[in-house]
Amino acid sequence: MIIHIVAGGPTSELPNLSDFDIKDACWVGVDRGVLTLLSKDIEPVMAFGDFDSITDQELTYVKERIQKINIYHPEKDEPDMELALNWAIEQKPEKIRLFGGTGGRLDHFFANVHLLLKSKAEGIHIELINKQNLMYVQHPGSYKIERDHTKKYISFFPVSGSVENLTLQGFKYPLKNRHIPEYSTLCVSNELIDDNGTFSFTKGILMVIRSSD
Structure with a gap:
């Protein structure tokens, strides 16, 4: 199994997600990334976030479409992406790919780069991917x-x-x-x-x- 996590970064930074929608892929949405997945007719199995970047109406829509959704208070220790990644690691996948984690705020980008270091502790290959780059x-x-x-x-x-x-x-x-x-x-x-x-x-x-x- 490969787990694909899509965060709420600028959609202009995303590659063509359908290229990664393979048979053994499991999709997870993070905050606004859930809406990105749904807009591309990809059903995430899980959703994570404080959802402070979407409207109440959009959150209602997410709740109607996604069975398993984890909503957190905005004031928390871990960023939304890390919460999703921790869950993904617990599933013991072959690989984890992170999308929507570049562009926009540099602090979020560097936090996501740091998350790649979890690959050593967990023994799972983790990649951060955007339209132009792949890093691990x-x-x-x-x-x-x-x-x-x-x-x-x-x-x-x-x-x-x-x-x-x-x-x-x-x-x-x-x-x-x-x-x-x-x-x-x-x-x-x-x-x-x-x-x-x-x-x-x-x-x-x-x-x-x-x-x-």
Whole structure:
């Protein structure tokens, strides 16, 4: 099972959600993201949020359409997206994808980027996706990465300290056992030269961003 969580970010930032509406997908709406899903004829199985970004009339509509809805007080410790993500993690899915989490307020965007770090603690692959980018984090190991003509640029950023022994094979700009210090921009806008490549490192946390122009 793959769980797709759609938050209430600008719809202009969203990819075509129907491309992700596969057989084993489970959809979850967060705040205004519930209306986004319903407008695209996608029925979320769960809804989360304080729903302070929609009108009372819209909330009534949501309650009529969604059987399982979790409404929270606006003054709470966790953002709506994190509440939905915590539920999704409990379901033990193969993968979690977050949509509608970019654009608009930068504090919300950075909060959603931080949520990607839950992938280490929970052992579940989590991606943050918008119309132009896909991002996720990886932990020490060796990984295969395949060419995607829709997102040909691949960038690597150290997260929470430096990354040790980064090796990139099959890339336009290869590396071998390179120390990448915190805040480095050395690995921005790389590209695969083959149908697939590999990246590996022995220490640190690496954020991977795949982008299109």
